[in-house]
Amino acid sequence: xxxxxxxxxxxxxxxxxxxxxxxxxxxxxxxxxxxxxxxxxxxxxxxxxxxxxxxxxxxxxxxxxxxxxxxxxxxxxxxxxxxxxxxxxxxxxxxxxxxxxxxxxxxxxxxxxxxxxxxxxxxxxxxxxxxxxxxxxxxxxxxxxxxxxxxxxxxxxxxxxxxxxxxxxxxxxxxxxxxxxxxxxxxxxxxxxxxxxxxxxxxxxxxxxxxxxxxxxxxxxxxxxxxxxxxxxxxxxxxxxxxxxxxxxxxxxxxxxxxxxxxxxxxxxxxxxxxxxxxxxxxxxxxxxxxxxxxxxxxxxxxxxxxxxxxxxxxxxxxxxxxxxxxxxxxxxxxxxxxxxxxxxxxxxxxxxxxxxxxxxxxxxxxxxxxxxxxxxxxxxxxxxxxxxxxxxxxxxxxxxxxxxxxxxxxxxxxxxxxxxxxxxxxxxxxxxxxxxxxxxxxxxxxxxxxxxxxx
Numbered sequence: 001x002x003x004x005x006x007x008x009x010x011x012x013x014x015x016x017x018x019x020x021x022x023x024x025x026x027x028x029x030x031x032x033x034x035x036x037x038x039x040x041x042x043x044x045x046x047x048x049x050x051x052x053x054x055x056x057x058x059x060x061x062x063x064x065x066x067x068x069x070x071x072x073x074x075x076x077x078x079x080x081x082x083x084x085x086x087x088x089x090x091x092x093x094x095x096x097x098x099x100x101x102x103x104x105x106x107x108x109x110x111x112x113x114x115x116x117x118x119x120x121x122x123x124x125x126x127x128x129x130x131x132x133x134x135x136x137x138x139x140x141x142x143x144x145x146x147x148x149x150x151x152x153x154x155x156x157x158x159x160x161x162x163x164x165x166x167x168x169x170x171x172x173x174x175x176x177x178x179x180x181x182x183x184x185x186x187x188x189x190x191x192x193x194x195x196x197x198x199x200x201x202x203x204x205x206x207x208x209x210x211x212x213x214x215x216x217x218x219x220x221x222x223x224x225x226x227x228x229x230x231x232x233x234x235x236x237x238x239x240x241x242x243x244x245x246x247x248x249x250x251x252x253x254x255x256x257x258x259x260x261x262x263x264x265x266x267x268x269x270x271x272x273x274x275x276x277x278x279x280x281x282x283x284x285x286x287x288x289x290x291x292x293x294x295x296x297x298x299x300x301x302x303x304x305x306x307x308x309x310x311x312x313x314x315x316x317x318x319x320x321x322x323x324x325x326x327x328x329x330x331x332x333x334x335x336x337x338x339x340x341x342x343x344x345x346x347x348x349x350x351x352x353x354x355x356x357x358x359x360x361x362x363x364x365x366x367x368x369x370x371x372x373x374x375x376x377x378x379x380x381x382x383x384x385x386x387x388x389x390x391x392x393x394x395x396x397x398x399x400x401x402x403x404x405x406x407x408x409x410x411x412x413x414x415x416x417x418x419x420x421x422x423x424x425x426x427x428x429x430x431x432x433x434x435x436x437x438x439x440x441x442x443x444x445x446x447x448x449x450x451x452x453x454x455x456x
Contacts (some may be wrong), residue, residue, distance in 0.1 A: 033223035034230060034402065041234025054235075063232035070225025071393050073218045078383045079171055081215060082367065083179055084208035087187035091201055102429050106321045109421045110329040111365060113267070117259050117331040118361045121338025124255040130247035130339070131346025133240075162362075174387050180366045222400065229397035244347060245402060251339045252406050259331055260413045264420045272424040274437065281440075282310045283419055287412040296326040299415050307419055309443025312436030313426040321425065325418030332410025332417075334364045336403075337385045344386065344395025356389045363388040 048054050162181045164170040170178035190201045234241055265276040286306050290299040303322050307313040341360050345352050352360075367381045382396055426432040436442045 029223040030226055030400070033227040037227040037230030038234050040227070040231040041236075042239060044231070044235040045238045059232055059235045063228040063235070067225055067229035067232055067397060070221065070229070071397060073221070073225075074383055074396070075393065077211065077215055077218060078381075078387070079174055079179060080207075081211040082381060082384050083171065083183045084204055084211055086180060086183040086366070087190065087204050088201075088208045091187040091190040091204070102317055102425055102431070103320070103324075105425045105428065106324065106421060107328070109267075109425065110325060110417075113259075113263065113417055113421065114329060114331050114334050114365045115361055116263055117255075117334045118338045118364045120258055120263070121252075121255045121335040122342060122357055122360065124251050124258070125339040125342030128247050128251040128254070128339075129346060130244050130251050130343040131348075133243065180363070184366070225397065226400050229394070229400075233394075233398055241398070244343065245399070248339060248343045248399060249402060249406065251343070252336055253409065255335045255339060256332055256409055256413050259335060260416055264416060267424060268420055272427050274423075274427070278437065278440070279311065279420075279423070282306065283416065286419070287416055290415045291408045291412045296330075296411055296414050296418075299411075300326055303415055303419060306443070307422060310436070311419070311423055312433035312442070313423055314431035314433075317426045317429070317431045318422055321422040322418050325421065326415070329418055329421070330414050332413035333381075334367075335413070336406060336410055337364045337367075337382050340382060340395060340399060341385060341389065341391065343399070344391045345389075347395060347398075348392050350389075350391055352389060359388050360385060 044054060044059060161175070162178060164175065164178035164182055167178070167182040169175075170182065186204075190197050190204070268274055268276045268279060283306060286299060286302050289302055290296065300322055304315070304318045307318040307322070308315045338360065341352070344350070363385050367384055383393055386393055386395065423432070
């Protein structure tokens, strides 16, 4: 009897493991919701007769209610998540003093490359024009825009508006530039005061962890929200939405390619005076790992080991600048946000002027300081960027279904930017071994081991 029962127990375990292996993850669920939402919307648009049941009860009733509920959940997260994450991110920069000029150079270069990334994204977006050519009046009529004024605002007013006269009112009103300024101020002072405010810092870190967990919970219902929002979108617009989505994806990919292979290459050649081809050959496995895991944080161990053993960066530099970059240097995410701004503004007919574009560059750059290196969190901070120029959040819902593949690409760009800046700064400070960089076989075994360790 004992022998006959053992196979049955193993079979049961195998069945459970098999179910786990075949369980569809959140990415798969969102992709399924994307396909089903588009299919449902097209069916309602072309096959279901117009009438109160289709238009009032289902499309503008159920789909609208559930979709807007999901958008409100995202809006609920924005202010507390950004405030805590940016404060914690700025507090961690206190370690810059321990590395002196290296920390200052790294931080400054990270900010400059991020600002360039947003500017490139806005430029590419206006060349591709992903949101033009579609009559989105059916969506515009019920779009939820913020109270932020996007016209007749001078540059001086915009800059003065960054400093809040009442930080609590700024938090309540969702004035994101003011929120960012105040949270940066709080974070920097926490870093300077150190142990004197250890309890305050711990509170922010724990509350930030709570908000990140809340973000994960909200993302669990994202497939339902994506389905309803896309079903309503395609019910109102039909197949006309395919072209804008394809152009949006094209714009993001082109901007990512320019940032990775043009901007980073120029930085490497001009300031590092090294061969970028040799760098990308050695760093390709890290980019692939980042693409597959879709997480800058998960790639930190492999990134550090590759820079030390294969590129030649001193460990004390890489172990500081790479985790810092995973926290505050999100060039790929900023590129997505820039193209998304152009896409949504064109789709919903919201005019944006030079001041608005400057606001987007500033907001997206500062937002990168608090963007955690985990999948899809860029969509949450995108809400903040939209709020800064008064764009409707329906634009986020439209692109959410196709975002994961783009998220994987921009994660690869994020970690590449961290590595390029780290290498150039290390070389400028004499913390770089050129012999290691010139040796094509240097550190091969260590890098392979790091891949296994990071994967585990």
